[in-house]
Amino acid sequence: MKVKGSLIKLIVFAAVTLFATSILALTIANIQFGSKATYTAVVSDATGVIPGQDVRIAGVRVGEVSDVRVAHDAGSDGANAEIDFSVLKSSVLTQGTEVTVKYRNLVGQRYLALTQGAGAPTPLADGATIPLSRTHPALDLTVLFNGFKPLFAALSPSDVNELSGLLIQTLQGEGGDVNTLLAKTASLTSTIADRDAVIGRTIDNLNAVLGTVDAHDQQLLSLIDQLQRFTSGLAADRETIGRSLSGINTLSAETADLLVSTRPLIKDDVAQLRTLTTTLNKPSNVKEFESFITGAPGRITTLTRTATYGSWFNFYLCKFDTRSPILPGVSPTYDVSSARCQS
Template sequence: MNRKTMAPLVKLIIFAAVTLVLTGLLAQTLGSLSTGGVSYRARFTDVTGLLPGDDVRIAGVRVGQVRDIRVVEDTVAEVTFTVEADVPLATSVRAKIRYRNLVGQRYVALTEGPGDGRPLPRGGLIPLARTTPALDLTVLFNGFRPLFTALSPNEVNKLAYEIIQVLQGESGTVASLLQRTASLTNTLADRDAVIGRVITNLNSVLGTLANRDRNLDQTISQLQQFVSGLAADRAAIGDALTNLGDLTGATAGLLRDVRPALAADVRALHELAGTLNRNSTVIDATLGRLPERYEALTRTASYGSWLNYYLCDFDGRVVAGGQELNAATFSSSAARCSAGGAR
């Protein structure tokens, strides 16, 4: 191999070595590769967004990675992670899931808490009492919903953008965010009179209820007793409703059966009323003479035996509209009513 060939080969080897080293560093950074470490466990109420391979950090420095995530005790997530062997953990360690970026990547942050500083054994568990789930951006922005409703659409967009910038670490926008909040506070201050009247009226209502709490309590107690009584007598009430239904059915059947006869009686009564109305003059004259006739008949019967009468036979019929409605016949078998003796 001559000198001309050796120089390019050396350059190629150096280039390949540098490329491999840089590729390894890039893979270590992007792929969160790890050569091993001590395994631990931590339990969280929520690990949404956390994936195997995500970082484990202490004070912002990567010291391990997440190995596995599984569900235990039905509603608890258990995260298995590794930490470099030269980074000891104590039993007082605390674990928190934080946002790595706004894309949604997360990592596990470890911090030391108060305690006796005893080392955490391999495979040791960090309980729920010393873990904190990640911040839910949806809940965060839902918390700003009352603020958004009081602002115009343009102000909402600006405020949301500034909140995101603050979360990204751009602290210079905090002043603008505070200005937006102050603007909302001033708006609320301008309406303090209305808010004060609402609170005053609410206090009046609550005061009235407080003054009449005994009556309200008695009303509720009596209502509870009434409902309890209805519940206790529900069987009797059900039977009564059933019997009332039977009675209604029987009444409807009775009316259906007597309706033809009742209709005929009403029509006959109408014809009788018409007949009496047409003969009202005769009836008035008869009724006018009737007292004198009864008086003369009474005098005749009172002063002697000149007038004796008895009833041997009677035959009467009631006719309406050319139809016989009723008939009554009477006949006596007394000797005085025999042939030739009736008077």
């Protein structure tokens, strides 16, 4: 009898545990039992809405989205979307029901919120369509959160998540009230106020930078004006620059080919250059080389003047004499006293 009593207690405990676990699993999975009615909502923006997302009334899940597609009716021109969703029949929708696409979280997930509008309380038939006039797009939080950017920059990620959640819940009529939101914002702004010294130094540094820029405003304007003229000139010569780049590319390729073909000769010249410098560095050759370098400019100038006619040298005879007679008693001489022979 004692063993039988323990077995009964074990069976009862297992049954209760299994039942509680099942209830918990159904709650976590949002599984709903009961017959459902299907409806279609026409919306102007269904971005982020996908099958399986929640349909809620006063924040309570009463159904889910089953399909999203582009509306093909004659009046929409493909600019609207149709959302099919199911709702438990125990949650009766009426002719005044309004559908709003709302943000579920900051990740961008959406859900459909059903509210009772000003229309007639007549129940909607299963399969009815809620027109565009009674549907609303998601609340655009972009502008709102942009206004809080300076605040978010000084907060930790957990504070940002908490404040963002309060904003969404307050603006969508769920969760906390405005007082809670203001209290949280006040505590966060107090944290920022504690950093007033850092903010003050930043402002002082910005004032110094702006003061320097203001003191050199004419130079800055001149720089901007010159930069504008420079860019305008580049824009006007863009075709010429393009052709030049093409020519530079061709020149680079031909230079590379030239270097490839002349590389062995250059290598030999570099090797012989060492031999030349060694020879010139000998003491017996240094004096001769210095004398050549010293007199080279004058000789080169004279040689250049003589060779100005091209491929031949032009000489002018200024003086001629003989040291021995050509004929007996005859030693001819020739001397010109013109200006060109006086230099």
